Amino acid sequence: MTHDSIGSFLDKAAPALAKAPGALVFAEDQVEVDTTLAHALKLGFGTVALFADPDIVVAEAIAPRIQRIDWDIHRDEAVQTAVNKVIAAAPAAWLHYCYNAEYLFFPFCETRSVADLLAFHAEERRDAMLTYVIDLYAGDLDRFPNAVSRAEALLDRSGYYALGRPDPANHNHPKERQLDFFGGLRWRFEEHVPWTRRRIDRIGLFRAKPDLALREDHTFSVEEYNTYACPWHNNLTAAICSFRTAKALRTNPGSRFDIHSFRWQNSVPFQWHSQQLMDLGLMEPGQWF
Template identity: 65%
Template sequence: MTNTIATYDDLAAFQRSETTLKGPVAIVLVEDTVEVQSTLDHLVKLGFATLVVMARPSDVIELPDTVPTIRVGWRNDRVGAVPAAVNAVAENGPGLWMHYCFNAEYLFFPFCETRRVGEMLAFHTEERRFSMLTYVVDLYGADVGNAVDRDGAHLDASGYYASVRPDPENHNHPKERQLDFHGGLRWRFEEHVPAHRRRIDRIGLFRAKPGVALLDDHTFTEPEYNTYSCPWHNNLTAAICSFRAAKALTTNAGSRHDIDSFMWFRSEPFRWHSQQLLDLGLMEPGQWF
């Protein structure tokens, strides 16, 4: 028996509701039926208190029976669908920490094997941080015909870089403590990825605040939410290990016939452990030890 506390036909019905959320909240944006179950199981293991599953009503999904779960009818079929979904949940839970991801994506943070997400976010809040930069680390199978292969997942061990983020209002200076990060499959196969989708940085964890909204480019309307650290020292960062790019590259008509393999000399097996991501510099423990 599932622990579903509410089901809504669409975002409008959810927004009209008075459903009480308990944080931290995980929002799962279901685009297809690939690895939905493993994504939900991973979030439960990390310690999220509430799951909000955004999916097509026709999708058959086995919801967890141990965590309160809300299901909302949704599909990613138009520009702005993602921020609309995330912002709808944020409006229902002001003050709560939230994480959003797509199916076949898995959040990792430093020491997540022994510490729960609530502990990490409590420390981050004590440092007066209300958002956390996450790097989207592309995962892929060794066989391009099986791009989403959890048992045989690989990642790129190098090829990541950052560039300054221009400030349209001040052409002489870049934005303070904001960078555009690149790498992974989006970098190696950039000819198949639109320029505005090549970044791998995402503010994947944030504290909901009235008047602060997610934008379509995975940044927020509040500039401080988009920073990688405070002005005084390095802060925690996390990683979202994602099969999403591999799925897209092997299904989109413009790329699926041009890619014979995702493997290259800097591919290495993914060990599903935060220490590997720390060793590769794909997340930062900051002052949390």
Template identity: 60%
Template sequence: MTAHPPLAGFLKSRPGALKRGPIAIVLVEDDAAVTETLRHHVQVGFRHILALSPDPIPLPDDLAQRVTCLHWNTRRAHAHQEAVNAVLAAVPTGTWLYYCYNAEFLFFPFAETRSVGEMLAFHAEERREAMLTYVVDLYSPDLSRNPNAVSLTDAMLDRAGYFALGRKGPAGPLERQLDFHGGLRWRFEEHVPPASRRIDRIALFRAAPNLRIEADHRFNIPEYNTYSCPWHHNLTAAITSFRTAKALASNPGSRDAIGSFRWRNSEPFQWQAQQLMDLGLMEPGQWF
């Protein structure tokens, strides 16, 4: 069985795996596509992955050197917040970090031929410390065959129905900040709490002194929450995610009301970055 020490003890030991990024934090909430999630993020180029879960995760041999399994209660509310902040406090300033959940898969422009490290190096050259990612819902077209809504072989996504609203602060509109909506959280919004309807997440970011993530997936430093710099458009990425579909298919308040997630704007997901760029769900900015 894979070792499963607590996150706090691991961070306190100052392991060598944390000395250089990019580092991925994967919060494992259930058993859906866990190995596939970890392997995907190894393949796109993360130097090391911290897999956080309540129970030990059996790791295939090909992942054992790049993944550390750690105990963390990922099923409590806002489990990401304390975990991400703990890792932020433990890594060197400037380290690139990323976080997601199981059954979520990061895509970025030209991901098939370039690594996440190459992308982040370019992003840093543009004086950016964080990157906006859109959480794009994936779902099985057949809930009778896949009752948890997860299918890696015939996953579908929405090709339309995405929009952005200006984000307001205490003193008025916030500069270069928007609230993005769409996907299953929009189509089935009656089953989604208002605070959980956004699909934007700053999932890639550099550690900085006093940087903290909030419960709503935003950061305490406003510039980290912006979608681009003031002078031109920047890179964005996408996280394709079965997480919302899983929740809607299993929660008592929604599972009996939803017969299918498929609609007229569904299309098969090709597991290619180009498809997401063609749909406007991420952009290369000045990276060619």
């Protein structure tokens, strides 16, 4: 179903979002839009909504299974505005948001649904889940000039680190249970990435509530949502495997001609399986066995 406004979408979708987790996909271009939507549907999201310009094409087999909203994705705060409108209209709904060519993985997602995941997470009294955005990239940029190839995707097996997140309201002392995470292409090619865009952490799964708001830096207005674990033990985390940074570095004129390969000694093929991400320490099963 296609909606000409986000209001029309929310009028029809809010009851469904209250019953099953929803995925909000923001298409910046045509690259891998169909596979991103298909992946979200496979994970078991009850509502999959595509926010995109009208000229973005969706495969006929997928189009009837999604909600489509005409949206100017390139305007300032486009994603932030849309997510916050959905939060306000669907309090208590579990939501995931991502861009095209991004794929959510969580522990054991091959045999368990996203509803199973979030039911367990809620039982642990958690309303948000940390997701690491793990860069994917093609190994051969001559064959894949936009750095996107699902069949030959690579990722970094090491090079990730975290720093304490300073609290300006408390003399810049580190915030409790909050860290800024770095790594991947944004770390290796940091000269091409503004400092404010180098973090790879995102609260990619969360439960809407009144007065909650997504901020420009992908954190939330409720500080507990930005924590990586509860005070008493480690919690589940997930990963968003993303071609977005590689695609941007190969598209932007300032970096395109300086980067001839993303390969390095720690590049490994991506197996498209949650076990690889857990083995590499890129997500945490917590107490969920």
